[in-house]
Amino acid sequence: MKVNANSFIPAAKIAINDADLQAAVSYGVGQAAEKRTRAMFAYGVEHGEALRQQAAAIKRHALQRLPELLEQAESALTANGARVLWAVDAEEANRHVLEIARRHDVQLVTKSKSMVTEEIGLNEALQEESFTVVETDLGEFIVQLDGGTPSHIVAPIVHKTKSNIRDTLMQQAGMPATDEVQEMTAYARRYLRQKFLQADMGISGGNFIIAETGTLCLVTNEGNARMVTSLPRVHVALVGIEKVIGTVEDYASLTQVLPRSATGQALTVYTHMINGPRTVGESDGPEHVYVILVDNGRSRIYATDYAEALACIRCGACLNACPVYRVTGGHAYGWVYPGPIGAVVTPLMTGLENASALPHASSLCGRCKEVCPVDIDLPRMLLDLRHDLQEAGHTEFVWDAGMKIWSTAVRSPRLFAAAGRGAVLAARVMGRPPLPGPLSGWTEHREFPTFAPKSFHQRWSERAKDRGKEP
Template sequence: MDLKANQFDHSAVIALKDIQLKKAVGHATNLADGRRRAVMAELPQAQALRQQGRGAKLRALHDLPELLEKMERNVTAAGGHVLWAMDAAEANRHIIDICKRHNLKRGIKSKSMATEEIAMLDALAAEGIEMLESDLGEYIVQVADDHPSHIVMPVMHMNKGQVRDLFMDRLAMPYTDDAGEMTAFIRRHLRSKYIEADFGMSGGNFMIAETGTVVIVTNEGNGRLSTSIPRVHIAVVGIEKIVPTWEDFATLIQLLPRSGTGQRLTVYVNGFTGPARPGEPDGPEEFYLVLVDNGRSDIYAGEYAEALACIRCGACQNVCPVYKQVGGHAYGWVYGGPIGSIVTPLLNGIENAAPLPFASSLCGACKEACPVDINIPDMLLRLRHDLQSVQDPFWQMSMKAFGFAFSSPLLFELGGKAASLASRAAATLLGGEQGENLSAEDLNLPYPLGGWTQNRDFPPFAERSFHDWWRDNRDGRPS
C-alpha cells in the first residue's frame, strides 16, 4: 500500500466533508466502544487484568530474541518450517518461493494486518498466484479494490447500500437490502474456493513460544476453513506477536476480543503447532511460519518499544475523537488511529508521516481503552518533539531559550519583567504610530508565535508580578 501519511491534513478535510463516511464510522465506532465498555465493566478486576496482560507483553518484549529462537525450535520440532524476513520484499519472496516449491497457484486467506503491511496480494498477483480474501469485510475490500480502514472492522467506512451496489455490480448479486442475504450470497460464492485452494494463509494474533503455537482469531470461521482444508498453510506473523507461556496467552486471548469487538471470546480461537501429525485425518501437510521484522527491530532498539506491545484490538481507534471523525483511510497507511499514528511514522520514517503525531487531541482516551495500557499519548507527544527538533532549528532554539528562562527563579522573574515592559512599550509605540490607544492584548506576536495570536488575544502581563506582590504581602508566612 502506498504511503500517503504526509497528506493527512488534506485527506482528513476531505473525509470530514463525506457525510456518509462520517455516519458509517461514527455508528460503528460508537457501537464497538459501547460493547467494549460493557464487557470490561463486568470484570471486577478489569484494571488488574489489564496490568496482567501488559506484564505478559512487556516480559515477552524483554526476552524477544530468546523467545523467537524458542518459537523456531518448537515449530521445527513439530515438523513446521520457519523463515525470517527482514523486510516486506523478503517476506513476499519467501511466500512466492514456497508457492513455487509446492506448485501452489490458488490460495485463500484469513484476515491479516501483516500481509496488508507487506502488500502481499500485489506481490503474489505479479507472479500469477491467485489469492482470495475470505473474511467478509476483507473480501468486500478486495472486490472493491480498496484498503481496510480499521484493524478489526475493515469495511466500517462503507454502509449497507454501498456493499449491495458493489456486489450487484461486480458479482451479479440479485438485489437485496438484507445484510443476511448478502452474507449468504458470499457464503455460497466462496464455498467451493476453500476446497479448490492449493494453500491457505493466515496472520497470527499470538505466537506461544513454549509450544511453538501460532494462534489466530476469527468470528466467521473463514480462518478455520482456510487453514484446515488446503494442503499447505503459510502463516505470516510480526515478530512482536510472541508471548512466553500459555498462562500469558490465556489472559491476552480474552482481553483481545473484549476490547476489540466486545465479545467475551472470539468464536474461533484456532491454534497451529506444525502440520497435521501422523494419523490426524485432515489439516495441512506442510506448515510454514514467516516471521516478519520489517522495521520492528528498529522500534525495539529505540525509545518507542512500547508500541510493540500492541495486540491490534482496535479499541484505541473506536474511542479516538479524531479517528471517529475521519475514519482510517485518512491516515494514509495500513494502521490508522492512535496506534497507527505511532506505528506508521516508526515503520516508515517520521519524515514520511509527519502529520500523524499531531492527529490527536492527546485526550488520553486511547490509553484508557488500551487492554495493555500502552501510553499512546505520551509517545505521540514525544514523536511531535522528535519531529520539531529534526525539522525546525528555529523552534528548537526558541524552546532552548524558553527552557533557559525557566531554569532559575531569578531568570524567570527578570524575563517576566522584561516581557511585561517590552509588551507595554511595543503597544505604546505601535499605538502612537497608528494614533490609537493599543494595549498589549492587541498585539500580534512575531514568528513563530504569530500563528497563535492570529485568532486569539495575547494575554496582557499583569501590572505587577506575583513575585513582587508576595514579597510585600508575605508577612511572616514561610517563604
C-alpha cells in the first residue's frame, strides 16, 4: 500500500469536515471503547489489570525469545505438514504467493481479513497477474467493492454509515434496494458463498502462531476465515514474525484480552486453531498449507529501542481511545496502521522521512497506553520518535524555531516572567482574535484562552508577602 502519511494534516482537515465520517467514526469507536471497558473489567478493575499485565509479560517474553521461537515454530509447522516460507520484505512475500498460485493452477482466491496483506499490497500483486481476489470479511468486502482501503485495524469500514454501505452494495454488487441491515448482510453472504465454493486458494493472516505445537490461531466473528482456510485446495497464511508465541497456555492468556480489547467480547464467535493440511482419514481441509513468515522491517525495529511496538496484538483499542483518531478517522494516517500504534509503526516501517507528521498526531494524553492489553508505552515511543525526527532534521523550520525560543525562555526565570507579562499585555491589546501566521492552527478550531491577569508566580509572591514570609 502506498505511503501517504506526510499528508496527515490536510487529510485530517478533510476528515473533520466530512459529516458522514464524523457520525460513523464517533458512533463506531465510541461503542467499541465502552464495550471494551465493560468486558475488561467485568470481574473488577483488579482482575482486568491482572489480565493485561499477564498478557504484557507473555508478549515481552516471546519477543525476548523471538529468534528461538521462530525456529521452533518452523519445525513444528513443518512436522504438521505445512510448508514454511520466509519473506524479508513485501516483494518477496508477494512473490511467494504468486509462485504458489501458479504452481497450483489457481484462478480464484478468497481472503479473510489480514493487515499484513494490506501492508504488502498483496491484492494488487495478485490482480496484476490476472488472479481474481475476493475479500470475504464483510467490512473488507465493502472496502474492495469501493476500491478503498480499511480505516481501522479491526473495523475496516468504521468510517462508513449504513447508507454509505447500502449504496456500495447496490451500485457495485447489484443488491436490490433495501434499508434493512439484515437484508444487506444476507445479500453479501449469498454473494460470497459462491466464491467460497469456487475458490482454489484461500489466504488468511494469523493472530498468533504457537511455537510448541505449530498451530496457526485466528480469531474472527463472521466465520469467513473458516471457509477461506478449509474449503479451497490451498491455504496460504501470511503472518508477521512478531506473532509467534511460546505455548498453548500463552495463547489461552492472550485470548482473554484480545477479543475483550478489540470488540468487547469475552471470546470471539469463532476461534480457529489450524495445525496443517488435511491428513489421511480427514474429510475436509486444504490439501496444501503454506505459512509465510513476513519480516518487512520488523527485524530492524526489533534491534532498536522501539522493539516493544512488536508486542502489538492488533486489537485496535488504542485507536478507539485516541482523541485524535476519533476526529480524523483512519485514512488521514496515510498507511495501513492508523491511530497511536500507526503513528509509531508507520515511521518505523516506512521511514521517518515518509511519516514525519505522525508522531505529532497525538495529544500525549496517555489513554492509548492505559487501554493497551499488552501495556505498550506508546506515548514514550511517540516522544522518542519526535526526538529522532528532530535529530534527523525532519522537523519544520517554524517548529524548530518555536521550540528553541520556548526552550530558551523556560530555562531563564527572568525571560519566562517577561514572556508571560508580554503575552498578557498582547492578549489585552488584541482581545481574543485568531492567532497569526503559523500559530493560526491553534485557533482555527479552538478559542484562544484568556490569560489570567496575574501569573501563578506573581500571586504566590503576593500571598507570601501578605503572610510576612519570603516568597
